[in-house]
Amino acid sequence: MNSLDPPLLDELRAILGIEAIVSRATELKVYECDGWTVEKSSPDILLMPRSTAELSAVMAALDRRAIAYVPRGAGTGLSGGCLPLNAPAMICTSKMNRIVEIDYDNRRVEVESGVVNLHVTNAVKARGYFYAPDPSSQVACTIGGNIAENSGGPHTLKYGVTTNHVLGLEVVLPDGEIVELGGPTEERCGYDLVGAVVGAEGTTGIVTRATLRLMREPENHRTLLASFPDVDSATRAVSLIIASGILPGALEMMDQLITRAVEDAFHVGLPADAGAVLIIELDGLEAGLTASADAVATMAQSCGASAVKLARDEAERALLWKARKRAFGAVGRLAPNYATQDGVVPRTCLPQILRVISEVSRRYDLRIGNVFHAGDGNLHPIILYDERVPGQVRRAIDAGRDILKACIEMGGSLTGEHGIGVEKIGEMPLLFSPDDLRVMTELRHVFDPKGRSNPGKVIPEPGACVEVAAPRRQVPI
Amino acid sequence: MDEAPITQSMPVQDVCDYDLLFDCVHCGLCVEACPTYIATRREMDSPRGRIYLMKSLAEGKLQLDDDSVRHLDLCLGCRGCETACPSGVHYGQLIEGARAFVERNYRRRFFDRFRRSAVSAVFPYPLRMRALLAPLVIVDRLGLRPALRTILPRALRDWIDLLPRLAGARPLAPEAHAAPAADAPRVVVHHGCVAQVLANSENLNSERLLAAAGYRVVHLENTACCGALDLHSGNAARALDFARANVSALKRSGADAILSAASGCSVAIAEYGQLLKNEPAIADDARAVASKVKDLSSLLLAAGWTAPREFRCTVTYHDACHLAHGLGVREAPRRLLASIPGVKIIEMVESDLCCGSAGSYNLTEPEMARELGRRKTDNIVATGADYVVLANPGCEFQIAAELRRRKSKTTAIHLADFLALASNGDVR
Numbered sequence: 011m012n013s014l015d016p017p018l019l020d021e022l023r024a025i026l027g028i029e030a031i032v033s034r035a036t037e038l039k040v041y042e043c044d045g046w047t048v049e050k051s052s053p054d055i056l057l058m059p060r061s062t063a064e065l066s067a068v069m070a071a072l073d074r075r076a077i078a079y080v081p082r083g084a085g086t087g088l089s090g091g092c093l094p095l096n097a098p099a100m101i102c103t104s105k106m107n108r109i110v111e112i113d114y115d116n117r118r119v120e121v122e123s124g125v126v127n128l129h130v131t132n133a134v135k136a137r138g139y140f141y142a143p144d145p146s147s148q149v150a151c152t153i154g155g156n157i158a159e160n161s162g163g164p165h166t167l168k169y170g171v172t173t174n175h176v177l178g179l180e181v182v183l184p185d186g187e188i189v190e191l192g193g194p195t196e197e198r199c200g201y202d203l204v205g206a207v208v209g210a211e212g213t214t215g216i217v218t219r220a221t222l223r224l225m226r227e228p229e230n231h232r233t234l235l236a237s238f239p240d241v242d243s244a245t246r247a248v249s250l251i252i253a254s255g256i257l258p259g260a261l262e263m264m265d266q267l268i269t270r271a272v273e274d275a276f277h278v279g280l281p282a283d284a285g286a287v288l289i290i291e292l293d294g295l296e297a298g299l300t301a302s303a304d305a306v307a308t309m310a311q312s313c314g315a316s317a318v319k320l321a322r323d324e325a326e327r328a329l330l331w332k333a334r335k336r337a338f339g340a341v342g343r344l345a346p347n348y349a350t351q352d353g354v355v356p357r358t359c360l361p362q363i364l365r366v367i368s369e370v371s372r373r374y375d376l377r378i379g380n381v382f383h384a385g386d387g388n389l390h391p392i393i394l395y396d397e398r399v400p401g402q403v404r405r406a407i408d409a410g411r412d413i414l415k416a417c418i419e420m421g422g423s424l425t426g427e428h429g430i431g432v433e434k435i436g437e438m439p440l441l442f443s444p445d446d447l448r449v450m451t452e453l454r455h456v457f458d459p460k461g462r463s464n465p466g467k468v469i470p471e472p473g474a475c476v477e478v479a480a481p482r483r484q485v486p487i
Numbered sequence: 488m489d490e491a492p493i494t495q496s497m498p499v500q501d502v503c504d505y506d507l508l509f510d511c512v513h514c515g516l517c518v519e520a521c522p523t524y525i526a527t528r529r530e531m532d533s534p535r536g537r538i539y540l541m542k543s544l545a546e547g548k549l550q551l552d553d554d555s556v557r558h559l560d561l562c563l564g565c566r567g568c569e570t571a572c573p574s575g576v577h578y579g580q581l582i583e584g585a586r587a588f589v590e591r592n593y594r595r596r597f598f599d600r601f602r603r604s605a606v607s608a609v610f611p612y613p614l615r616m617r618a619l620l621a622p623l624v625i626v627d628r629l630g631l632r633p634a635l636r637t638i639l640p641r642a643l644r645d646w647i648d649l650l651p652r653l654a655g656a657r658p659l660a661p662e663a664h665a666a667p668a669a670d671a672p673r674v675v676v677h678h679g680c681v682a683q684v685l686a687n688s689e690n691l692n693s694e695r696l697l698a699a700a701g702y703r704v705v706h707l708e709n710t711a712c713c714g715a716l717d718l719h720s721g722n723a724a725r726a727l728d729f730a731r732a733n734v735s736a737l738k739r740s741g742a743d744a745i746l747s748a749a750s751g752c753s754v755a756i757a758e759y760g761q762l763l764k765n766e767p768a769i770a771d772d773a774r775a776v777a778s779k780v781k782d783l784s785s786l787l788l789a790a791g792w793t794a795p796r797e798f799r800c801t802v803t804y805h806d807a808c809h810l811a812h813g814l815g816v817r818e819a820p821r822r823l824l825a826s827i828p829g830v831k832i833i834e835m836v837e838s839d840l841c842c843g844s845a846g847s848y849n850l851t852e853p854e855m856a857r858e859l860g861r862r863k864t865d866n867i868v869a870t871g872a873d874y875v876v877l878a879n880p881g882c883e884f885q886i887a888a889e890l891r892r893r894k895s896k897t898t899a900i901h902l903a904d905f906l907a908l909a910s911n912g913d914v915r
Binding site for chain 2: 032036037039040043047058084102104107124126151275336339342343346347398
């Protein structure tokens with residue numbers, strides 16, 4: 011705790027009280043990584059403000075001593091977004107978890123940033139509303155984290171990602187200043203500053219409150235499970251469905267490795283012998299749903315689907331979604347460790363990228379499963395490894411990198427919803443020119459002129475070697 | 488880039504089953520299912536955080552110190568995280584291992600040591616428990632408990648507040664039931680240790696209900712504590728002794744189904760197979776006994792139990808942790824309650840969040856237990872129900888104490904007692 015002098019500690023204690031400060035090494039140990047466990051680094055101090063005022067006072071105190079910080083919500087991120095890098099202080103929003111106001115008439119809700127994603131929907135579902143972005147970690151991840159990563163989820167194909175659902179933000183800038191961006195109204199003029207903060211991964215300050223859009227629950231659903239002999243035929247069906255003009259609420263694919271893991275874990279009746287399955291959910295007005303579902307089933311069959319099953323009731327539908335949303339964890343039953351990639355390709359390139367992935371799997375001798383948002387071309391190859399086997403961590407990282415490179419070559423992107431974090435920062439120059447990165451840095455400096463807010467994330471430092479992860483980090487590989 | 492040397496994680500300390508730690512992929516989906524995380528919002532008080540502490544201890548990256556013990560102690564062992572976990576982490580086994588490790592390697596402060604030895608020396612032995620409570624029975628008979636409270640130190644007062652009124656609560660002998668059909672399945676109700684002293688009506692009502700539903704109720708000759716208290720407090724050796732004694736007794740009973748009015752005991756028995764797997768002499772019997780564990784509501788539903796009369800009231804159902812997260816029983820008790828004419832069920836929020844009782848947890852961790860007890864009763868009171876029905880005596884004491892404190896009109900009652908009340912108008 012060399013960077014934190016006693017006067018600063020006294021000041022922080024005066025702001026937060028002793029209960030909201032964690033400074034002993036044993037306790038800080040559990041904060042050394044999030045869902046990206048490849049790299050680890052403990053903060054020197056963890057601060058847990060309960061209100062915007064406390065958070066702002068903490069940020070001002072750190073600013074006066076030029077101490078950098080890293081924000082953290084529930085720590086479910088998958089790209090190391092809250093890994094402390096040259097940031098002694100960690101500011102956690104988990105105690106800021108109040109739902110401030112629900113405004114059904116205007117279909118919006120104001121929440122503190124530490125509110126858990128699913129708790130928003132739970133609070134409004136009795137009245138027939140929901141909050142649309144639904145990442146697989148929604149039982150635990152916070153709205154603040156969702157905003158930082160611009161999170162998605164299965165239903166973003168139809169409903170859009172987090173940025174499409176944030177109307178206004180209260181942000182504390184790195185010097186402690188509290189600013190309001192956007193607002194409760196649907197249409198705004200001027201620059202889209204909310205858009206600049208959403209997806210900035212905490213490099214523009216810390217979001218303390220958000221006004222979110224509420225959606226009306228669709229009148230009904232049809233949820234189909236289609237089994238295919240191989241991933242090729244399944245991806246053809248995806249393209250056919252989208253091209254037909256039918257827009258499903260969600261269109262998800264799982265390959266055989268994942269299907270088997272999920273079936274072993276949850277016994278939902280997935281076909282273990284299928285090469286791939288699609289979960290296709292149609293939602294909207296009851297009128298026309300059956301016709302759409304029939305059309306989708308016919309298209310799936312024309313692409314070679316061996317079976318198309320319709321979830322008979324809400325319980326069956328819930329079970330399918332439970333299986334899909336917990337697929338990542340179920341993979342934990344197959345191997346001690348995994349790394350999840352998050353590349354995006356144009357939908358039509360899905361068959362090609364899946365061939366690349368299986369080739370990468372052979373080349374690095376690592377099993378790779380695929381569970382992903384097929385409808386929007388957002389891949390989640392899950393690379394299985396065992397950190398106890400020498401060299402496997404390195405191979406897993408290299409394999410992930412090869413997949414991302416292929417995504418970019420096909421005209422895709424590095425991340426659909428997990429963020430760049432530290433995981434993919436080395437690949438940013440593959441996607442962006444030095445000019446692009448310079449402009450991004452300038453934008454970031456408008457919010458954070460001294461570069462103290464989540465340093466070392468998103469934008470690679472000029473001059474850093476881009477082929478490997480940032481060299482100053484202690485990478486346990 | 489300077490390649491750091493390849494780090495190979497090897498266990499250097501025998502904290503728990505090291506390989507089981509690798510089931511956890513650090514996704515964090517468990518944290519909001521953990522009552523202590525919900526209360527403190529700090530990750531060292533979450534399942535993922537505790538697993539990380541165990542792993543760091545096992546790998547020698549952390550030393551066992553006051554902080555690590557503190558956060559391991561604060562776990563309720565409710566297993567809410569096992570329900571939430573997509574990776575199938577055996578958290579219960581991990582925390583039991585870690586607790587035994589703590590007891591082997593850490594010297595507690597005097598008061599804590601005293602508190603824990605008192606629980607350990609008295610609770611598993613009904614005779615000792617009765618002897619210790621004898622003076623309080625007299626106090627209660629004279630109606631002097633309020634006076635007694637005022638002169639006791641706070642720690643003792645908190646313990647006594649958890650006890651139901653003891654006057655008139657004399658040990659009830661097992662009773663004979665009408666002869667069942669010759670081929671009726673044999674059922675044993677394991678009477679437990681604390682339960683047979685403080686809540687024997689739950690055992691006897693369970694037996695009456697099962698007998699009336701056509702089961703052949705078999706009594707155990709001697710009932711040892713199931714060992715759960717010891718497993719949860721790191722005393723593995725005695726837990727194994729208790730488990731062996733129970734396995735032989737339960738095997739001799741020839742039971743087709745085994746249950747306990749305490750869901751924690753049911754789960755402990757259901758895990759005997761795992762617990763005794765390394766003892767060849769008894770491993771097969773332990774597995775066989777474990778596989779026979781059932782719960783009251785499922786047995787009654789299977790036998791087609793119906794309420795003999797109408798009983799008009801509102802009820803909210805609290806999921807005892809080990810019943811819901813351990814045995815996975817959630818629907819059966821609700822279906823049973825809903826089948827009683829006149830009973831209206833009002834669901835509370837967070838019905839499967841631990842009430843803070845957690846075995847002897849409310850005696851060793853009173854602050855957290857009180858906080859969770861208050862949260863639970865907030866949710867109960869919000870339903871406005873006449874009864875909160877639950878299937879575990881520990882939850883009943885904890886919730887009843889909290890309801891008494893806030894002078895609520897809601898009554899906490901065990902499922903077996905409630906069914907007796909609904910059927911006969913009387914718990915006894």
